[in-house]
Amino acid sequence: MIIDNTDIQILEMLQNDAKTKMKDIANAIGMTITPVYERIKKLERNGIIENYTISVNPKNLGYQLVAYCSVTLKEHSKDNLRKFEAGIQDLHQVLECNHLSGNFDYLLKVVVRNMEDYQLFISNQLAALDNIGQVQSYFVMKAIKESIFSCKNALSEDK
Template sequence: MESLDKTDRRILQVLQQDARLNTKEIAHKIGLSVTPTYERLKKIEKLGIIKKNVALLDGEKLGKSMVAYCNVSLQLHSLPLLRKFEAAIHKHEEVMECYHVAGNYDYLLKIVVDDMKSYQLFITTKLAAIENIANVHSSFVMTEIKYSTAFPL
C-alpha cells in the first residue's frame, strides 16, 4: 500500500473531526491550496482508507441508554457454525458491534437498547434463539469515560 505522508495524515485528522467539510475548507485548515488537497483526497479514497462518512448520534437522546458488552462462547467451533452465528448476529439491530476474539470467549458484542427490560427481551428472545451458544457473560456500562471514533495518526 502506498504510504501516507504528513499532509495526507493531517487531511485524515481533519476529516475525522468533521467529515462534512468540503475540499476548500479542508485545504484552508491544512494550509494547502484546493487542487492538491482535492488530488490527495482522491488518492486517499482510492486507497480505501476512508470506508464511509456517517453521522454519529447521541444514543442517550434517542432513548438508547443501556449499553452492554456481551462475551459469547460457542459450543462447537467449526467454520460453518461460526459463519452461521455471525450471519444471525447481523440480523439484530441491537448489536452495534461484533468481534471474533481470542481468549476466554469467542465473540464480543456491543448491545445498545432502551433499558434493562429491553436487554432481557433481546437476550431471551433473540440471542438465546441462536444455535450453538454455550455461554453469555454481560457487562453493563455505568458511565462512558472516553469515546472516540478517530484513529491516532
C-alpha cells in the same frame, strides 16, 4: 500506501467534520483546492478513507443501556461459526461483534433502551441463534473514553 503529515491534517479535518469544504481544508493547510481534492481521492482509492458518516448519540434517542456480552459457542465447527456470525448481522441492537481468543468466543457491544429491553434481546433474539453455549453480560456504568482510530496513529512511533 504511505501517508504524510499533509494527509494526516486532511484526515483529521474530515474525521472531525466529514462535511468540511475543500476550500476550508485547503485554506487550513496552505494548499489550493485541486491538490487537496487529488489527495482525498487518492486516500479514498487506497482504502484509507472508507466512507463518510455521521455520529448519532443513542442516549438522546432513548437508548440508555450499553452492555458488553460475551458469548461462548457449544461447538466450534466452521459452519457453526459462520451461522452465528450471519445471525448476529440481523440483530440491530448489536453495534459490534468481535471474534476473540481467550475464555469466550465473541464479544458483542449491545445498545438498548433499558434493562427490560436487554432481557428481551437476550431471551428472544440472542438465545434464538443456534449453538449458544454461554452468555455473560457486563453493563457500562460510565464511558471513560470513546474514540475512533486517530490518523495520528499512522505516523506515531513508540518511544
